[in-house]
Amino acid sequence: MNWTPWQYLKLxxxxxxxxxxxxxxxxxxxxxxxxxxxxxxxxxxxxxxxxLKHATDDxxxxxxxxxxxxxxxxxxxxxxxxxxxxxxxxxPWRSDEILKTSISAFQGLRILKQPFGETLxxxxxxxTKQIPQIKIMCENLAQTHGEEIVEGYHALPSWQxxxxxxxxxxxxxGLGFRAKNIKRTADILADSPxxxxxxxxxxxxxxxxxxxxxxxxxxxxxxxxxxxxAEKLDxxxxxxxxxxxxxxxxxxxxxxxxxxxxxxxxxxxxxxGLAQQFLFSWERSES
DNA sequence: AGGCAGGTGGCCA
DNA sequence: TGGCCACCTGCC
Numbered sequence: 529m530n531w532t533p534w535q536y537l538k539l540x541x542x543x544x545x546x547x548x549x550x551x552x553x554x555x556x557x558x559x560x561x562x563x564x565x566x567x568x569x570x571x572x573x574x575x576x577x578x579x580l581k582h583a584t585d586d587x588x589x590x591x592x593x594x595x596x597x598x599x600x601x602x603x604x605x606x607x608x609x610x611x612x613x614x615x616x617x618x619x620p621w622r623s624d625e626i627l628k629t630s631i632s633a634f635q636g637l638r639i640l641k642q643p644f645g646e647t648l649x650x651x652x653x654x655x656t657k658q659i660p661q662i663k664i665m666c667e668n669l670a671q672t673h674g675e676e677i678v679e680g681y682h683a684l685p686s687w688q689x690x691x692x693x694x695x696x697x698x699x700x701x702g703l704g705f706r707a708k709n710i711k712r713t714a715d716i717l718a719d720s721p722x723x724x725x726x727x728x729x730x731x732x733x734x735x736x737x738x739x740x741x742x743x744x745x746x747x748x749x750x751x752x753x754x755x756x757x758a759e760k761l762d763x764x765x766x767x768x769x770x771x772x773x774x775x776x777x778x779x780x781x782x783x784x785x786x787x788x789x790x791x792x793x794x795x796x797x798x799x800x801g802l803a804q805q806f807l808f809s810w811e812r813s814e815s
Numbered sequence: 816a817g818g819c820a821g822g823t824g825g826c827c828a
Numbered sequence: 829t830g831g832c833c834a835c836c837t838g839c840c
Contacts, residue, residue, distance in 0.1 A: 555821060651821090654821060654822080655820095655821085655822040655823070655835095656819085656820050656821080656822060656823095656835090656836090656837095657820065657821075657822095657837085657838090658820055658821075658838095658839090659821075660839095661820085661837080661838070661839090662821085664838095699836080702836085702837065702838085703836080703837090704835075704836025704837050704838095705823095705834090705835045705836045705837090706822095706835095706836075707836085708835095709823080743823090743824090744822085744823065744824090745823085746822060746823045746824080747822090747823090748821075748822060748823085749821095749822070749823085752821080765821080766821095767821035767822085768820080768821060768822095769821065770821090771821095784830090784831095785822095786830095808821085817840105818839105818840095819838105819839095819840095820837100820838095820839095822835105823834105823835095824833105824834100824835100825832105825833090825834095826831105826832090826833090827830105827831090827832085828829105828830090828831090
């Protein structure tokens with residue numbers, strides 16, 4: 529396939545190599561892969577295909593398939609115009625050494641704005657699975673049910689399309705018990721096409737409550753979909769890594785996930801979700 | 816070979 | 829409300 533020449537992106541905040549890797553392939557998104565030969569990341573979201581390269585001075589370059597050149601929406605997806613430094617400054621790093629350390633390790637780490645519907649789909653796949661497995665499930669879903677964008681590159685299927693598949697078909701893609709939830713959610717969303725965009729426009733608390741009406745969507749998956757797919761930066765997903773971090777590094781040994789979700793939102797504030805991502809990346813890199 | 820992994824929902828006290 | 833367990837599958 530033909531790709532356009534590399535072009536610099538106008539990044540408000542620079543991003544280091546490690547932070548880029550964490551942003552694209554650290555559990556927010558599941559459709560980026562490292563291209564060793566090209567020394568770049570290649571990813572798909574919505575109906576966009578793109579390559580990203582880490583350049584000197586922590587800048588970024590982008591290249592697109594020539595056939596899709598006009599379709600680039602990388603700015604929104606990567607939130608390149610957002611002043612992340614200003615947001616970080618509002619986190620309690622001054623009084624929180626752990627947070628301070630993880631922020632300095634991942635300079636430029638950011639929260640993506642992925643398409644809401646496919647973020648929900650990816651996280652419905654995520655239950656008790658590790659990142660490589662989730663990526664395989666997403667790839668299988670795209671290959672078998674998703675629309676082809678350019679040769680060999682498939683979008684994730686819409687909920688409408690997914691509702692045409694049977695649970696048995698979905699199970700064959702390695703989804704396991706997640707297939708039932710995905711099928712049932714697809715049937716619901718296909719019946720009310722406006723529902724997701726309505727949810728996306730609600731404030732965090734109401735959006736979460738609405739999302740959790742869907743089968744297979746509990747607190748954690750709802751928080752992930754809202755943080756990574758709807759710009760609700762006050763969402764604070766508690767997974768096993770954050771659980772470990774808060775229990776061991778913050779000394780909250782007897783706290784359960786529900787209590788820690790509350791703690792996170794109180795302690796880290798309006799941008800708790802960004803703090804979560806720093807702690808998450810730090811915890812994983814230290815393990 | 817058995818336990819566990821970025822959870823959820825149902826059942827029981 | 830709070831704790832426990834089954835649920836698919838692949839990987840160590």
